[in-house]
Amino acid sequence: MVLESLLSILADGEFHSGESLGQQLGVSRAAVWKQLKKLDALGIDCHSVKGRGYRIPGGVNLLQIEQLRQGLAPQTLQGLTQIELALSIPSTNRLAMEQAQLQNCHGRLYLAEQQTAGRGRRGRDWASPFGRNLYFSLSWSFSGGAAALEGLSLVVGLALLQGMQVEGIDGVELKWPNDLLYRGKKLAGVLLEMSGDASGLCQVVVGVGINIAMPQAAAQAIDQPWTDLETVAQRSLDRNRILAGLLNALVPAIQQFEQQGFAPFREQWQQHNAHRDRWVRLATESFAIDGRCLGVNESGALLLQTENGEQAFHGGELSLRSLDDS
Template structure:
């Protein structure tokens, strides 16, 4: 097992972030003393925090604060929440303050025959990706941006339904914190109270007929703010609005506790082992839906999924199967 090395593209800002993370007011003088820099240098760092989209507040005559504080990711705290077998399956933990895309970075490692068992998290992504090329909005410290790399032998056919099984794992992790009304939307969304809470993006590399690798990317909304929230083009929800106070490090650890054993055993167990749990959480079971492709669409009644993770829809009395790479599911 490798020791984790936190990666900080903004290393000069991490100390001031940690000081302001408590949400209390700190004077420029006290910040300068703690950081060993001048008040002018402190002011320059605070301006950079504002450019990160953080709601820095100036309290006249007293100093500065981040209202509500920050729950920063911390490798030591995260590792403390890991249980066996996840603790043994995790090969390396990489934490970033800001990256383009954790999925893209981890794919790069896997293409160099590295990255197996590596978990990468970022406080913020500047080019986070969603399904079908959409952007994933991830304000600084506002969610969980997690990518997990894993190598498989035997070809991509062994991974049928994996994105749905990952959805089950996310739901199980959320249930540990008492998050209410968690549901799954085929093929890769986690919903809460009828709105999107998290998304899953799987990306593959290698020989798809023999030895291949997958990056499991997860974006989960914890506390979205202002401009970032307004940029989202679909109904969304975050954890702070339904179950405030969940520690991000504990939540990330819980996700890894469920995901790592899943990836280890998936080639043998397949999606069939998760199908019943998925069906119990199906957001659209028995409801009218539309299935949309580039060229046409179908209307029918959702009837869950089969053992491969294909969506089952009754269209004009005929049972039809749809696969995730081909179509999108919408409410009827």
């Protein structure tokens, strides 16, 4: 708790002396110094200037559960049974999946300021620097098994896009089955994982990673074009407000999907399809097929016009890219 309190004080970006930090935290100067060293392990740049004290240049926009709750609509609050926030964990999805093995975690939201082993689809690493982006996982129970989950990743992507629109962020597109793009650059991704009965009651973990203000240093290992919300919006963004807006769109969308499936969302998804009417290549490690993207059907399967006619492809380990970018 001392480290969390220290971060809350330094979050304003101003100088704080070691003495004042010790007084506010109720610990010795030596204990303050030990906590300051822990900031290095989190990848937080903390400057020390003799005679002035310590500061985090530019400050840090920390997630705060109470502030988040104030921005949530009544329906969203009712849908969320618990909100957990960690400073640094390997992965919000991993934590959610571990807890789902032990108990019913329906409606439980897991947040982290940093992930040390964040994952994207197909096992790719997801850059997760401290306090700069959004990483969260939502556990949800479904009674219809795996078959009832068709199109869920598309619904999640659409809800995230609509949450961004509420904040005045336009121009975001959806890449089947679970990415959000802006001008062809990756902005966010969705990772769904399931546990339980594949044909009955199951728990799904909806993992989301969204680039908000990605530091260049943290993005060096990203192997594809990327962007972040502050670049798109051309202004500073409050992560608590953005997260609240996303959840206000996401929770009702999942609740509607639970009752009605993907069909009611199809036309809206089509309107934001990044590859609409474009020539694309759909591939796995063992095959590839080219065709013109016709959108998706009522179950969320990708429709391609190929040399063998119209074909439907469901999610999984499929990779989609535009041939126009080749």
